Amino acid sequence: MIPLSYAQRRLWFLTQLEGPSATYNIPMALRLSGALNRDALEDALRDVVGRHEVLRTVIAVADGEPHQRILPVEETGFALSVAEVSAAALDGAVAEAARHVFPLDSEIPLRAWLFAAGPDEHVLMLVVHHIAGDGWSMGPLARDVSAAYAARCAGQEPAWAELPVQYADYVLWQQEVFGSEDDPESVLSRQVGFWREALADAPEELALPYDRSRPAVASHEGHAVALELSADVHARLREVARERGVTVFMVLQAALAVTLSRVGAGTDIPIGSAVAGRTDEALDDLVGFFVNTLVMRTDLSGDPTFGQVLERVRETSLAAFAHQDVPFERLVEELAPVRSLARHPLFQVMLTLQNNAQAGVDLPGLRVEGMVTQQLTGARNTKFDLDVMATEVFDADGAPAGLTGRIVVSADVFEAGAAGRFAEWLARVVEVAVGDPDVRVRGIDVVGSVERALVLEGWNGAASGVGVGVVGGLVPERIAEWAVVDPGAVAVVCEGVELSYGELDVWANRFAWLLRGRGVGVESVVGLCLPRGVEMVAAVVGVWRAGGAYVPLDPEYPVERLEFMVGDSGVGVVVGRGGRLGELSVAGVGVVDLGDGGVVEELAGLSGGVGPGVGVLPGSAAYVVYTSGSTGRPKGVV
Structure with a gap:
């Protein structure tokens, strides 16, 4: 049996885990104008399926292990689907075809549709599943379709040279060359060792300016906008790359890292990048899934100049390229992140910086144009929170004519407008950074004049006092007001548990009296070692009503980190419920275990109808929150 390549295996695993979807489809839509020979086109496509074994391969499973099953052409069931559509319905038909879901165990990873919008107007839609192709593959695919169609129109079979290898040969070679991870001298072991060190303590998730909380399961839906950089900026970018001894991609990587850092992502920025993965020229004309993914980590600590960032990017990138053979899928298995x-x-x-030759289809007697429908550009599938794609454009004389591309943001965590904001921020950073490579990172402003005016004037144009309503404007007082006006209204919901305003008010008052009895007052700091949930929210309100400020202490954190936060913030009392609470040991700090029977009895005997009535001001401390500590010791902010 022929195994899957490492890259194929991960895609197969994801389809088992997430279920079949169109997330990994590669669509190519071509508008054909002129007299089309439909029979010749179908025969040509069948010729291509016969030429590239990977296009007629299904994924079978034996004893729980997937393997390739290469089908004879006559058993593939391949056919060109032909449909007559109106001009108005064309975009929708093409977009629907792009969303085709491949059952990989029973259908070959190539589908073709021909939509006829008139006697001499057609759209050819080809969709390849990523498990059988990549961006580079679109070039050989286009060339082979062109050659086969020309031959079939002439009544002949295509006379192309035999491919030196097939994808299955590459897979077997990959298994042999990489060796076993059990062998410390194998290529796989040495390269995994490099990546284990290179990615040690890297942030598992970047703190991007999300619009909403992340759902439990990604939908892979996205919002897309165009990315445009002018010819002048493009020319200056290439000039800086030449002067600094880096590539255009490295300049873009540095600029993207700076952009993300300036909008709150910190100073340790891991960015994914694709490499072709075709390390032998025998693979150049082969359709298949060869592309590999590298993790490029950019260090922005110490407020470096953009030129210094480029030096850091060059060093890490060259090291990454030197260890690009270990498949990303295997790296994930070896490093075992959460x-x-x-x-x-x-x-x-x-x-992604697209520098492969563009896939061009040349069909005799037809004018062929690439087609991108509104449905395909307005929103598209994405596997990432932020996906930046760029292509260099040159004029007839070879001079820089600009960079074009697309930015796609995940619809799970971003509103549609976020894609446009990222495009504007990145374009501004690139322009400033290549204009003056000696500018320091903190001196690069991502916010433009229009956005700055909106924040400083538009959103702050109307002033309002804090004394609103019968009771007042502070949060604890407003909650008390709602407890009187509508005590049965739902105040907090978490995982099916609800707490009304009346219940929240009573719980917070009792908790406030409990804390007052332990010396908590105005500006006191209370540690809350509780998981996210209804109880945590009620405890926060109780701390405020006692006059104090709270420090969230994640029960999942290591004890050493929790003890540092408690000591550094000056916590006097820590409240929790079992777990880490019993492991904490900080001199002079009291502990309240809400799971202790005595504490439960004490709370029940305290007044829930009225709070301590501590006088706090709007400027009093409300909480202390700590940074992640990914670049050193965590830092607290009041």
């Missing part, structure tokens, strides 16, 4: 159906492992931002 797995989640909600986000991509190891990185959530992808950068």
Whole structure:
């Protein structure tokens, strides 16, 4: 049996985990104008299926292990689907075809549709599943379709040279060359060792300016906008790359890292990047899934200049390229990051600079134009929170004519407008950074004049006092007001548990009296070592009513980190419920275990109808929150 390549195996695993979807489809839509020979086109496509074994391969499973099953052409069931459509319905038909879901165990990974919008107007839609192709593959596919159609129109079979290898040969070679991870001298072991060190302590998830919380399972739906950089900026970008001894991609990577850092992602920025993965020229004309993914980690600590960032990017990138053979899929298995159906492992931002030859189809007697419908551009599938794609454009004389591309953001965590904001921010950073490579990172402003005016003037144009309503404007007082006006209204919901305003008010008052009895007052700091939930919210309100400020202490954190936060913030009392609470040991700090029978009895005997009535001001401390500590010791902010 022929195994799957490492890349194929991960895609197969994801389809088993997430269920079949169109997430990994590669669509190519071509508008054909002129007299089309439909029979010749279908025969030509069948010729291509016969030429590339991977296009007639299904994924079978034996004893729980997937393997390739290469079908004879006559058993593939391949046929060109032909449909007559109106001009108005064309975009919708093409978009629906792009969303075709491949059952990989029973259908070959290539589908073709021909939509006839008139006697001499057609759209050819080809969809390849990523498990059988990549961006590079579109070039050989286009060339082979062109040659086969020309031959079939002449009544002949295509006379192309035999391919030196097939995808199955590459898979077997990959298994042999990489060796076993049990062998410390194997290529796989040495390269995994490099990546284990290179990615040590990298952030598992970047803190991007999300519009909403991440769902438990990613939908892979996205919002897309165009990315445009002018010819002048393009020319200056290439000039800086030449002067600094880096590639255009490295300049874009540095600029993207700076952009993300300036909008709150920190100073340790992992970005994903694709490499062709065709390390032998025998693979150049082969359709298949060869592309590999590298994790490029950019260090922005110390407020470096953009030129210094380029030096850091060059160093890490060259080291990464020197260890590009270990498949990303195998790297994920080896490094074993926390797995989640909600986000991509190891990185959530992808950068691609398209420099492959564009796939061009040349069919005799026809004018062929690439087609991108509104349905395909307005929203598209994405595996990442942020996906940046760019292509260099040159004029007839070879001079830089600009960069074009697309930015796609995940609809799970971003509103549609976020894609446009990222495009504007990145374009501004690139322009500033290549204009003056000696500018420091903190001196690069991502916010433009229009956005700055909106924040400073538009959103702050109307002033309002804090004394609103019968009781007042502070949060604890407003909650008390609602407890009187509508005590049965739902105040907090978490995992099916609800707490009304009346219940929240009573619980918070009792908790506030409990804390007052332990010396908590105005500006006191209370540690809350509780999981997210209804009880945590009620405890926060209780701390405020006692006059104090709270420090959230995640029960999942290591004890050493929790003890540092308690000591550094000056916590006087820590409240929790079992778990880590019993492991904490900080001199002079009291502990309240809400699971202790005595504490439960004490709470029940305290007044829930009225709070302590501590006088706090709007400027009093409300909470202390700590940074992640990914670049050193965590830092607290009041």
